[in-house]
Amino acid sequence: MNNDILTAITRIEGISHCLILTPEADTLFSPSLLKEENSRDMELFLSMLNMINELRFDQNHQIKSAKWNLEQGCFIITLVRGHTFLVQYQGKLECEAFFNTISPTLEATINENPGGEI
Amino acid sequence: MLQSQYKVIIVDDHPFTIKILTRILEKQNYQVTGFTEPGKALDYLEESGENIDLVISDIMMGDMSGIDLLKNVKERPNLARIPFVFLSAANNDGLRQEAFALGAIDFFDKPVNTNLFVSKLQSILKNIALNHLSSNILLTGTKETLTPPDILEYCAMEKLSGYVYFQNAALETTLFFENGLLEHAGKDRELSTEFDMLQEWKSYTFLISRGKLNIQAVRLFLKQESIQPTDTISIEKFEKIFNQFKDLREIFIHRGSWKAVRDHANESMDTLLANLHKMNHQLIQDFGARIIYNSLRLTNDQVILMLKYQDHDLAFLFNSEEGCQALLSLWQGVRSE
Numbered sequence: 059m060n061n062d063i064l065t066a067i068t069r070i071e072g073i074s075h076c077l078i079l080t081p082e083a084d085t086l087f088s089p090s091l092l093k094e095e096n097s098r099d100m101e102l103f104l105s106m107l108n109m110i111n112e113l114r115f116d117q118n119h120q121i122k123s124a125k126w127n128l129e130q131g132c133f134i135i136t137l138v139r140g141h142t143f144l145v146q147y148q149g150k151l152e153c154e155a156f157f158n159t160i161s162p163t164l165e166a167t168i169n170e171n172p173g174g175e176i
Numbered sequence: 177m178l179q180s181q182y183k184v185i186i187v188d189d190h191p192f193t194i195k196i197l198t199r200i201l202e203k204q205n206y207q208v209t210g211f212t213e214p215g216k217a218l219d220y221l222e223e224s225g226e227n228i229d230l231v232i233s234d235i236m237m238g239d240m241s242g243i244d245l246l247k248n249v250k251e252r253p254n255l256a257r258i259p260f261v262f263l264s265a266a267n268n269d270g271l272r273q274e275a276f277a278l279g280a281i282d283f284f285d286k287p288v289n290t291n292l293f294v295s296k297l298q299s300i301l302k303n304i305a306l307n308h309l310s311s312n313i314l315l316t317g318t319k320e321t322l323t324p325p326d327i328l329e330y331c332a333m334e335k336l337s338g339y340v341y342f343q344n345a346a347l348e349t350t351l352f353f354e355n356g357l358l359e360h361a362g363k364d365r366e367l368s369t370e371f372d373m374l375q376e377w378k379s380y381t382f383l384i385s386r387g388k389l390n391i392q393a394v395r396l397f398l399k400q401e402s403i404q405p406t407d408t409i410s411i412e413k414f415e416k417i418f419n420q421f422k423d424l425r426e427i428f429i430h431r432g433s434w435k436a437v438r439d440h441a442n443e444s445m446d447t448l449l450a451n452l453h454k455m456n457h458q459l460i461q462d463f464g465a466r467i468i469y470n471s472l473r474l475t476n477d478q479v480i481l482m483l484k485y486q487d488h489d490l491a492f493l494f495n496s497e498e499g500c501q502a503l504l505s506l507w508q509g510v511r512s513e
Contacts, residue, residue, distance in 0.1 A: 081269065083267040083268055083269050084267075085267075098463075101289055101291075101292060101463075102459075102463050104289065104292070105289075105292050105458070105459075105462060105463070106455075106459075108282075108283075108284070108285075108292075108296075109455040109458060110455075111272065111276075111283065112282070112451045112454075112455070113448065113451050113452060113455070113472070118444055118445075118447070118448070119444075119445075119448050119474050120474060120475040120476075121472055121473070121474060121475070122473045122474060122475050122477075123472070123473045124470065124471070124472045124473070125470060125471050125472075126456075126459070126465075126467060126470040127467070127468040127469050127470065128459075128465050128466060128467055128468065129466040129468060130465070130466070
């Protein structure tokens with residue numbers, strides 16, 4: 059099921075890579091990230107995941123999602139029921155539409171598969 | 177004590193990990209001491225804790241866990257300020273949360289990417305040193321503000337036990353004071369010669385600090401001070417923005433730290449904005465990322481938008497996504513002109 063979700067996300071036009079951190083702290087990578095020629099992208103993803111923890115554990119504020127619009131593409135981090143999704147998207151302003159589309163879909167998928175497994 | 181090296185302790189029950197990390201960190205000119213037993217590390221910290229800049233600890237160890245070590249350190253007032261980062265193969269969100277709740281400042285997973293690890297440590301230590309320095313600074317200025325005799329008088333009046341650092345375009349020097357009296361000018365330096373030299377310098381920037389001085393932090397601090405932008409954004413301009421975007425709740429501007437424009441006492445966003453800003457800085461430094469803007473949506477549906485405008489780092493707090501999108505559209509228009 060995890061791989062299905064990863065495959066479904068990476069099939070969306072414009073999406074380059076995807077990473078999922080589960081509530082059990084398993085990290086799942088889209089196949090594109092595991093390619094040797096994308097090792098720099100992998101480093102960036104791991105680094106962002108590490109850094110987002112500092113934001114996640116802020117005592118005063120709970121984060122739902124975060125977005126980085128870079129000249130080389132867009133990164134979206136969204137937290138859905140304990141799962142952290144980190145997605146790289148080519149393009150600039152289309153990210154918001156993506157977030158609005160993908161968030162309910164992911165939440166629905168998780169709801170359909172109770173017990174934490176997606 | 178004039179300090180030019182960061183002092184780091186590594187606690188890990190695997191001697192090989194200590195060996196590798198020591199090799200990496202010594203290449204960065206850090207002074208490293210390693211312990212395979214947390215109990216011995218705690219003894220060492222009690223003896224010399226005030227001089228330690230950072231502890232890097234494993235979590236799962238024999239007689240005492242890394243979390244227990246952190247708890248023990250935090251219980252001792254003279255050690256409680258020592259920053260902790262964890263490096264662990266225990267990929268467990270619960271442990272992470274416990275570590276952060278106890279005051280750990282970062283948590284790295286093993287196996288670690290050494291380049292990123294060193295970059296993050298450098299950034300952490302730089303921030304620690306700057307924070308420590310900021311709390312010890314008594315005065316900064318230039319030769320126009322205080323001449324060398326004025327500085328002597330000031331240090332005597334303050335009964336300074338600490339340092340005065342001087343820097344001009346090409347040179348730097350440091351004078352050490354004890355109870356307000358000028359004691360020495362650093363190793364192998366004649367006090368009178370250094371003082372005469374200062375008198376002759378046409379200009380200098382100085383910094384007076386209590387306690388020990390980390391020379392790298394001082395250089396960085398003065399560099400930041402010198403590039404501090406003048407406040408060219410007027411309050412009237414901010415008011416126009418507030419009037420234009422009705423669900424805009426607050427604007428923050430970065431001046432060394434984040435300052436709220438409307439409610440100056442508002443500190444609730446400080447940590448979040450500082451972490452976000454630090455993260456952006458790391459993306460730029462480590463990956464050459466060119467950030468156009470970034471935004472955070474909170475669970476209460478407030479949105480924070482962070483962007484750079486005319487060399488100013490700005491953050492906007494909106495009560496809803498719509499306002500944020502409206503400002504972004506306007507900003508994208510201005511940016512592309």
